[in-house]
Amino acid sequence: MPRPPSPRRRASLPPLDPQRFAPSIERPLRGKVRQMAHQMDIQPHRHDWAQLVFSINGAVRVSTQGDGAGSTYLVPPSRAVWIPPGVVHAVTAVERANLRTLYLHESAVVQLGADGAWGHCRVLEVSPLMRELVLQLVVDPDAVPGLPADVARERTICALILDEMRRARSLQLGLPLPREGRLRRLCEAMLDQPLRHADIEGWAAHAATSARTLSRWFREELGTSYGQWRQQLLLAQALLMAARKQPMRLIAAELGYASPSAFSAMVTRAVGVPPSRFFAEA
Structure with a gap:
């Protein structure tokens, strides 16, 4: 049997400036998009806010670090990884991927409920409705809704996304990793x-x-x-x-x-x- 080829060297990139996408009381959910080539990875980093990461197409691997160990999650477009505030994480494109990220202000996390599961990384199902709602979020970091109707629309989309997240089924798909x-x-x-x-x-x-x-x-x-x-x-x-x-x-x-x-x-x-x-x- 022929020996499998060695993995290709990955293109490792720093995260996009997170402060430009920082959520706030006024805009508790912010959306971000990034196109990733096969085997491209985003270097380990952390945020002061929670994050939900998945791809519109293409599979991704999300790795997290904890106290003395960590986990890795291999997820297709129908799954997303929830990352609480302060957790170090990195993302690798298993194949060409259209990556979408949601940043959640602490006020939005409170709305998810008192379930202690939100304090830990986990995999969630992404419903077709949540996928479309995320696509509708503004991804231009410099775009600010000006008209009252635009502000109201963004708030409605955010409220629906949070409701879909509360309803999403959690899946045991993580693999523990030593440090x-x-x-x-x-x-x-x-x-x-x-x-x-x-x-x-x-x-x-x-x-x-x-x-x-x-x-x-x-x-x-x-x-x-x-x-x-x-x-x-x-x-x-x-x-x-x-x-x-x-x-x-x-x-x-x-x-x-x-x-x-x-x-x-x-x-x-x-x-x-x-x-x-x-x-x-x-």
């Missing part, structure tokens, strides 16, 4: 080329260690098993493939499953619903 070290480098390699090795022995050899030692790294540093972590990675990869309208039999084969039924059984065990339902929104 640094050999396991971090290995996890990054698995994210870049998830199908490069089919089993733990292959990835252990990649990291110049034994399968037993690699299993211990996952348990001690991430609190999960290698098998559970890789299963979540394959689910995220399958979601990206489903977003490209690839048939289930092809997804199962690409991910190394002997049959579509075996793949379907894995998805059902992992998320509690069959693939037809899990991938429907993708």
Whole structure:
């Protein structure tokens, strides 16, 4: 079997000046757009306000940093990543992407409710209505609504977006990541080329260690098993493939499953619903 090609060097860019898009009491939600080429990434940064990030087309990877560890989220256009204020994060385009970002003032976050889940990063479903509402937000940082009708329209759009966010279903799609070290480098390699090795022995050899030692790294540093972590990675990869309208039999084969039924059984065990339902929104 031919060896997969090495990942291409990424074009790493600083974030656009966030202060130009800063939300306020008067404008509690601000929209921003950025076109990203394949494998382009936006360097790690943080904001004083909350953020919702997703793409209109093309999949993106959002990585966050916490105390001693972090997480990464692979999301197609039908999903978005919620990032609370102050969390360090970076974005990578898994494929060419039209990135949309919402910045939320603390007054808008209060309107989302007292649910403690808003204090943590998570993945949300993006309804067709919320997608269209985000597209209607002004993305020119220097444009200020002047007419009363324009101000009223923007406030109405913001109120509807917040309502859609409250209604959005949360999905367990995040992958924990160590802050640094050999396991971090290995996890990054698995994210870049998830199908490069089919089993733990292959990835252990990649990291110049034994399968037993690699299993211990996952348990001690991430609190999960290698098998559970890789299963979540394959689910995220399958979601990206489903977003490209690839048939289930092809997804199962690409991910190394002997049959579509075996793949379907894995998805059902992992998320509690069959693939037809899990991938429907993708």
